[in-house]
Amino acid sequence: MTNELARRTVLLGGIAGLSLTASACSVTGGGKSKGGSGSGKGTISALFMKQAGYSEADIHGMIASFESKHPDIKVKPTFVAYEALHDKVVTAAPAGTYDVELIDVIWPAEFASGGLVTDITSKMPEDWHTRMLGGALNTAEYQDKYYGVPWGPSTKLFYYNTAMLQKIGASKADLDTWDHVLAVSRKLKSHGVCKYPIAWSWAQAEALICDYAQLLGAFGGSFLDSAGKLHLDSDAGVKTLTWMCQTLKDGLTNPGSTTFLEDDVSKSMAQGQTAFSLNWDSTYRDLNDRSISKVVGKNGVMATPKGPSGKQPGVNGAMALSIAKSSKNQDAAWKFIEYVTGEAIQERYIKSSASNWKASYDKPKVIATNKPVFDAYKVALRETILRPAVPGYNKISQGLQVEIQKALLGKKTPSKALRDAQAASNT
């Protein structure tokens, strides 16, 4: 009688163990729910994010007009924070919770190679290749196949404080290259206009890689070599990182930058403490919002300055809509994606997010909604630099973030840091 408890506990465990082996289709326990194209009607679940770009209200509006056009399809939206989006897609994949998923530009390689999202190349109409902006189309491209439709292209633009420029008699024309930006910064500093003219989002986060990518592009570099292999310690890379470290040493970059995310950068501009920064398109609206900004009407925005290479690509920061591989209703999901990424819908909500479509940028009515930003976009989106489309991107990015920060904090030389990042990415 005394070993009753132990025996029954073992029994409980045994039952659990048995049920485990019985249900073991794959190691993760997933893969049970095979996806399918479905009937093209019924209910689909869609995963969105809460902030930036289209708002919840926008998306509800789009769904309502989609449902009125397709009465046999119902769309159930879910909104999560951007920070939770990636891990939500991953944890939900084995259970097949969502049909449509919003994904970031840096995830297609990972999700495609991991079998989380479907290849939609054959579904995409031929003329999209000519009608869509080149800097948008490549958002969800991996190994010459498409795994999602871009939903609002986005890149980092260059913001400047016009009042500060006036004080030293400089203007937008003096900011055409990064060298000139530094020259103006030195002047601002020596005239005591501001202590640290430039702020960056260099915290240990993807934001750091966005800034780095944009600078790397300006220095004529790329994350990949000519054979398409990851090459982090290229000459251009070392030059870029050395340049970044130097601006810190010269006191032109705010030393707090290594703790800043985009939000902090935007706020330091809004405070009127910072003259220059790179940030996303939504920042222009925030800087001119009286309730959160002290520099209303004193802001300029333009495409990123040119580097020594004469290039000025923006970093591709778009999102895309994908179909989950485990979705059982992929045809209906595609209908929805096709509708909300369409020219008509994107132009209707142009105030929230830019359009994928070249034609939109020729329509004065559309441009007028946000002229300074669209003018900058016209230049910036001509060519975008992609962060490397490799399946293990997150890991590589994290390794690179850490190594870049070590260089910025003076713990390693730039070339050593990038060599170490490259070495770590090889394992």
Add this chain to the structure above:
Amino acid sequence: MMRPGRTQEFPQGLAVRPKKSNGQGKMAFWLLLPALVAVFGIVIYPVVRTLVISLFEVNSVMATDTPFVGLGNYEKVLSDAGFWAAIGRTFYFTVTSTVLELVLGLALAGLLNARIRGRWVLRTIVVIPWAVPTIVNAALWKGIFNAQYGALNGILSQLGFQSDYRAWLGSPTAAMNAVIVADVWKTTPLVAFFLLAGLASIPNDIYEAAKLDRASRVRTFFSVTLPLLVPSVSIVLVLRTVEAFKVFDIIYGMTRGGPANGTQTIAYYAYTSAFSDQSYGMGSAISYLIVIVILLLSAVYLRALRRSEMSLL
């Protein structure tokens, strides 16, 4: 362990091992059955599944090609410098925060137990940090330490202690210490309340007796109070160590492991491996290594505490 003479009068009922008697196994089973079902019914499948996964090379939650690698993931993790660095940082966080919380918590519990005017006001105030959700606490201290508009920079500059704003979360060591400050602020009250409940169960006449013996207050504390607090302290020590070793939320909210990985603790490392990197097998192996370390730590504690004859184990 030094034992004060008076505690020998403590009721015999405290003897840990109950007498044997028949039929208790059956009764124990029925009493424990709800707990067993509620906990293991939920946990056993994930626990076993994760253990299985840790023996395979799984590079995506949807992976179909998952070769069996035995202890390969464990070998890989154990030979990874990043893992050991994260373990080192986690130990630093655990030891520093637990010691601070225990010492400050003990002092605070004493203060809460002392005869002071408006004691209930203090007791109410002390509850506040504990009630602030961790995610908010992280945002709060991130705001306080902000390099550009943070309250700490503001107040230090206005009082003339520093001429310029500083990036408090800017270097790896400083950021880790900042996280510890945030954790200590929130958790010390919890520890204090735990110890207060322990203090509350110490009979007054023991103190009266100590007073009659003309024992100094310091002596009374070390020879009467502390030994009687051993059960509470041991619970706090084990719980805080376990919690601190698993620390995740506050790092997620405050620093995301940065700068330069300076605050990347082992649980955060496991999380990024399993989800961000989708090295799901590796993440599972790291999780099990965390469990092993925590078990070892707890075993050491419990062994030390068993000598106090107040422990269940």
Add this chain to the structure above:
Amino acid sequence: MTLRKRDSVLLHLAAVFTAVVILVPFLYMVVASISPQSNLISKPPKWIPDHLDWHRYSDMFSGSSAAGSTFKSAMANSVIVACCTVAISMVISIFGAYAFARLEFRGRRMTLMMFLATYMLPQVALLVPMYIILSGFGLLDSKIGLILVDCSLVIPFTLWILSNYFLTVPRDLEDAARVDGCTRVGALFRVILPTAKPGIFAAIMFSFLLAWDEFMYALVFTSSTNSKTVPVAISEFAGRYTTDFGLVAAGGVLAALPPVIIAIVFQRYVVSGMVAGAVKE
């Protein structure tokens, strides 16, 4: 000044100092929650807001903005989830803890170790398999699902502290009750529970916060206003590119209220337990 008096003054000084250290960060949060956003980023800081900005609170009470309505339902979800979790866990744990503290059976140490071991598991380890189970039972994004997983988190904790507190209850008291004709369960309710009151209320307080504060499970297993809890709702205030710290602060102040109320009510019982403790000897 007598020794006693000097001590008393020192004690009061220490109490005031402690109160300040504890209150200042919280007050900063309260002030931030009613400051206009532009004040929050000013340098040097504005400790007193230009004007009181209550819109964040009114949004949350009326549920007029998107963030406000999410927060409102999250608050209700959190209360339900935390209360149910605490109630279920406490009832289950009281019986279990009694078995651990008072009964002799084979595998007792083993069983307790197993419970403790589950408490030591990092939640990260269990996320995906648990998600699959919840999804299989249709419990994703539901309060019941969250209560179940929270219970599995809280019970090992409450079992362990309650067992320890029950151990400190003198066996003689229980024996006396049983001589008077009480069953074991009767003695548990009539003798052990009243005597272990401080421990029980402490356990309730801690398990409530554990459930209230739980973030990772809620983050992964919930997705709509059906079941999203307060920490998840607040984490969503932080925008991808821009965050209103004041909104996070306001959410934090409101989120801190229920635990504070519970603690204020219950700490009185912890105190009254103290009196009982003095009497029992």
